[in-house]
Amino acid sequence: MRVNCPNCESKAIITSRENQSAGVADLYCTCTNTKECGATFVTTIAFKHYLNPPSSDTARLAASLIRQLPKNKQLELLNI
Ligand SMILES: [Zn+2]
Structure with missing residues (x-):
C-alpha cells in the first residue's frame, strides 16, 4: 500500500x-x-466492499440456495 x-x-x-x-x-x-x-x-x-466474495462464502451461499430446492431439482443440479 x-x-x-x-x-x-x-x-x-x-x-x-x-x-x-x-x-x-x-x-x-x-x-x-x-x-x-x-x-x-x-x-x-x-x-x-468485496469485488468478489471469498470462495467460502460463495460455496456456503450456493449450498444454502440448493437446499431450498426440491430434492429432484437438487439432484438435477448435482448431475451437471
Ligand atoms: Zn510532505
Missing part, C-alpha cells in the same frame, strides 16, 4: 498502525520529503 503526504504528495512511510474496529485502521505516517516537508500525519483506511 502506498501513502502520499497530504501536504507535498511525496511518498510517505507507514510507521505504525492502530486498528480502530473491524476493517478500519489508523496509519501513522511520515513524509519522506524531509528537506522540504517532513510532515507526520495519520490517515485512515477502511474496508469498503
Whole structure:
C-alpha cells in the first residue's frame, strides 16, 4: 500500500498502525520529503466492499440456495 503526504504528495512511510474496529485502521505516517516537508500525519483506511466474495462464502451461499430446492431439482443440479 502506498501513502502520499497530504501536504507535498511525496511518498510517505507507514510507521505504525492502530486498528480502530473491524476493517478500519489508523496509519501513522511520515513524509519522506524531509528537506522540504517532513510532515507526520495519520490517515485512515477502511474496508469498503468485496469485488468478489471469498470462495467460502460463495460455496456456503450456493449450498444454502440448493437446499431450498426440491430434492429432484437438487439432484438435477448435482448431475451437471
Ligand atoms: Zn510532505
